Amino acid sequence: MTTTAPVVEVLHGAVDLHCHSGPNPFAREFDHVEAARDAERLGMRGILVKSHHHNTVMDLLAMKRELSEVSTPVFGGIALNAQVGGINPYAVAMSLRMGGRAVWFPTFSSRCHCENDHHGFPESDVEIPNRIIDVTGDDGKLIDEVYDVIDLIVESDALLSAGHVKPAEAHAIFTAGRERGVRRMIISHPNFVIDADPGQCAELAELGAYIEHEVGMYDPMGFRKWDPALLLEWIRKIGPDRTVLSSDLGQRGRPMPVDAFRRVGEELLALGLGEDELRQVACRNPAFLLGLDAERPDPVAG
Template identity: 50%
Template sequence: MLDTRDSPIPSPALLKVLDGAVDLHVHSGPSPFPRRLDHVEASYDAARINMRAILIKSHHHNTVMDLLAMKELLKDAPTPAYGGVALNSEVGGVNPSAVAVTIQMGGRAVWGPTVSAGQHIRAHSHDDGFPTAGSNLEEKEETIWAEDGTVSPEAVRVTQLVAEAGIMLSGGHLDAESMKALFATAQENGVRRLLLHHPDFIINASEGDVEEMLRYGAFVEHEMSMYHPAVPAPGFPIQQLVDWIERVGPERTVIDSDLGQKTNPLPVDGYIYVIQQLLDHGVKEKDVRQMICRNTAFLLGLEESA
């Protein structure tokens, strides 16, 4: 059972704000990267603040299969857990077959290449605190581009499958130019739920890049792990997040935990700390709930409109 004895206790006022949140970025295990909790424990952790749902992300495999294998353990768990697939080399890269399997088994999300993206590989060529598997996973760089410089047929087909299923497509850790091309293709093919992760970490998207992706219908995600003092890197100041919210607007911003790593705070501990900080810095309760409840529910397919 998950040990939360050292976890912070939210005030009744904060609990009211957090009630019904949806976390789209939970890194529970199993995973080649060391994890602090498994998917069942993540469900119970989420119940501490009465979350509506969580989305389990792995850089290495289809998490829907995990959840189905844990079905008996999860049947009495308090918070519904959903899965998806990240298109890294472990699943064949930008692989429509991997996406089709994920969708058929009930997946709610497809992430573009993360640890296999060239942008990620270049950003993490030195020790910056990003977790490692502790062994060689034979990863190779994956791309959305064909040799002739156009979006590859495989990437186009991925967007078509995502659109047909009505699920979420994230740009993963692709560079901004690749992500813009992927999102433009996705919009053309009818994808309604698009997500840009941490534009100021790894992606290094410019303000113009973000504005273009917003025009394609993307939401912009920021991660609590990057603003929590117990997480060593990148250690962004909370004012940076406040500035992003003011720039993009709460209507198109989502805030998720990106927690579950072995040495980091629990996902809910991230919510308790970061959301209180936002409130203390003047972000309105209704705007917080837009970002952690309504927008995230829409992206997970729990609501038809944000």
């Protein structure tokens, strides 16, 4: 696949909600500053950097001087895995009140992740203890700390991600989020790790969640090398108004996010996705979720 000018124009102002830049215990291809410089090539409005292990807001504060020299802003957040104490409202409060824009419920500490294979996840450069972090108790109901975290997300009008929890658990979290006033919710790679089908995702979208797919899995130079026709099928089933494209890149040996966005974006256009639809899923929807736009974008025509 080659890159042409139109896809660059369509993707100008994109927002990446799933960038795995470093520092990180997992080997990374680039750090947060290099990620921002890469995003600058596409005129990205912002990127959200994610670590499975720590609060990335602190990284960005330490890199503030270098990041100020790049036009694309970088935002951080916290993933509620064992390394931060699990479902820890104290850690969430610190992250959000110091500028964090996102909270991910357990990813590689989730029961769903731990009880399945690791799906080709990178190996850590250091030994990191882990344990299962459950979002529900023995009664099957969400634990109190989940509600405490949700209330903190509401306070900051931040993004709530279901992480790698099971679809039924994501449904419970999104239901609670909607009831308590969360405006920005997302579930990542439904057909990777969590195994959520389109019907389940449609139900989550009805609760107000956005369904995120990762160009790094559909790029021929990327991880899974899935056929972009599958991605288009997902977009058609859920609709561009509830779909987001992100990169999920930064792992050692994988492509730069902008290159993957370009290649996959061009293929989607060639397969019949409209330019306005591509802007909706890559630019407008994620801009709202990251808090760059105050309100949800208008639906795309058609």
